[in-house]
Amino acid sequence: MASLIGFNSLLFGFCFAILTIIFGIKNFRNSNIFDHKIIFFTLLQFIFVVVSFIGLIVAFINSDFSNETVFNHSHTTKPLFYKISGTWGNHEGSLLLWLLVLTLFIFLFLIKSKKQSKKYRILTLLFQQIIIIGFFIFLIKTSNPFNQIFPIPMEGMGLNPILQDPALAIHPPILYLGYVGSSIIFSAALSAGALNYISKEWAKHIKKWVLASWVFLTIGILLGSIWAYYELGWGGFWFWDPVENVSLMPWLALTTLFHCILVLEKKPVLSSWVLVLSISTFSLSMCGTFLVRSGILNSVHTFANDPERGLFILIFLFCLVFLSLFVFFFLHRDDNENTKSFFWLSKETSILVNNWFMMYFLTVVLIGTVYPIFLEVISSKKISVGPPFYHKLIVPFLIPFLFAMAIGPKLKWVKSELQNKINLILFLVVSILLSLLIIRLLDVNFLLNTVLLTSAFYLFFITLRDFFIKGFKNLSQNISHFGFSLLILSILLNNFFSSEKIRNLIEIETFYNTKTKINFESIKRKDKKNFKAIIGKFNIENSNGDIEILNPELRIYNQPNIVTSEADIKTNILKDTFMTMNLVQNQEYFNVRYQTKPFMLWIWLSVLLISFGGMVSLFKKNEK
């Protein structure tokens, strides 16, 4: 029943997309006043998609296995929370969620953009509806979440246990808010480009959208990373996995776009940058969807390898790319573009310089992700691109990037002199000394690491000082930049000071080492609703005599039958201690891994701080 309502409601939503386009075109041509029927239509469209989405949720809650999606991804013994989150934990449901956010955002956009010109609003609506229609067709034709199966199975297949996790339950919706937010920016930028509407005022208006999607994207990536950290049990937070990369690329583009818009707000320059970046942010989001959903790349996000789906997204993606190329080359004119008038020492120059760096990082990630596919197709050779590639290409360039980030905000718009030179140099000296002290203790590449650490410390101190001298002026920027320096610092220190011990241990066995003593005390077994747990109790004593008790867990899920290893992580301000145990086939012992990871908490906190900066800026604008 719920499925039936859901499907029909989806069809109605599709009809309204067509209706909106027809009325939109009519309104665009004929009259000078915005037709309020259109807002009403988009509202109705949104409501229909909501109903459809609720229909799917209800089917999941009731474990209605006549619905194919529910059958494939749910199970009666699953806790209610995961039944609901299972709605978007699969390909079909997540696309429906995507559509939901798309229709919500265009409705919000129409309400929020009343001050803008009529033509611009309608054209944005039209572009957005094209995207919406694309998704409607994709959903109905290749990934209908409401497919029926007969005879009705008694029991479902279950949700992949590693997806049964609170962080992952909210990760997709948040990430989608970011991705789909970029679709509004895409449509708005295209229509502004086509109408030559890109101006200071437009920048002020679109800035909110850019900020909002940027905040959501940042938090979405953070959640995914946190999940990978404790659920996959590898003990790292970023693996340069293609799936992570495809979320990082739109983030880089969006961050760059945001900085361009800041310049555009002050000076009518960089309009081509803004247009190209808006297009690439959304194209990269779509490209990411294509790469992970089509099965070209293998990952946890590859819900099903269906070439038809991949082909559809691919064609759709390139239609959008060619549409935007058309707009960019034939409709957009940048008359007042005059980059040469930039004085070399000014805020906009430093932003432009860092934009180029961001573009470089983006290119590295893009090539690392896509090149293996190209090579395979062209020469059927296979290569793998791993962390060493990214580290070698990205890390050295972080140094000038961080310095520019420290100095740039100190400069004034248009033309400036560097003030407080003594202070700036003083901080540099302090950073160098501090880095030397730290690096001296370690057995790592001396020069590179010292300079890198210096640049991170430098940004750290400069932004920290700005909190005191600037106060509330530019607070949001300062918070984000401070967060970024904290992030780089924590990552570096985490890298330097992490340690790891791996041992095969049986119950009541103890492992000694000069620094630590790992005592495997006991094993407990527990029965939970959807899994059986084997919980180890470990007693860890370090050289200072501090004792810690860690309880890593093995979970044997019943539906589907999968064993997962749950790390036990004790977090405190300075470090995480991380322990996993793994079953070894036909052996009495467990493979036990004990890791100490300093400053993990700070990595998460600093990313939160970065996005918090964005939020501050968002709310500040709203008050005015």
Add this chain to the structure above:
Amino acid sequence: MKNKIFSISLIFFFLIIFLVFYKGLQNSNIYTPDLEIKKNIPTFKAQIFDTSNEISSEKIFNNDQYYLLNIWSSWCVPCRDEHPFLVYLSNKKNLKIIGLNYKDNNKSAKTFLKKLSNPYELIFSDRDGIIAIEWGAYGVPESFLIYKKKIIKKIIGPLNKEILFEIEEIIK
């Protein structure tokens, strides 16, 4: 005015990307391990780990014996996860495990083996990753089950319980 050549070449560029992705899409099934492939193993010469001797691959892989070629590295975290499985498999009589040490430095590879024990009959060094490419490896860890000089199963990513069962079934 914008350069026409530029716009046309950009369009061409995107068309090429489209075609490559399109072709890539049809290749996508390679990711599912397929028993039907049965490709011949590539021949290569490589340095034996921690020595300066070179050995040709033809001398190692005998006909009537199962081999598991495992690509590993001490910097690769999932390799640690699969290591116990390899140790377990190394006790099987009719299976020999050959290691391919991928883009690693000798010192840390040695400590890795010392810590986790050494399941390998023989280890090759693949300092620059070329041999792994010849094998068509996607990354580390990756394992190839070999019989009669043919690859009968390819395991992408770390070994796990189910794959272990499968391998045990095959070599029975």
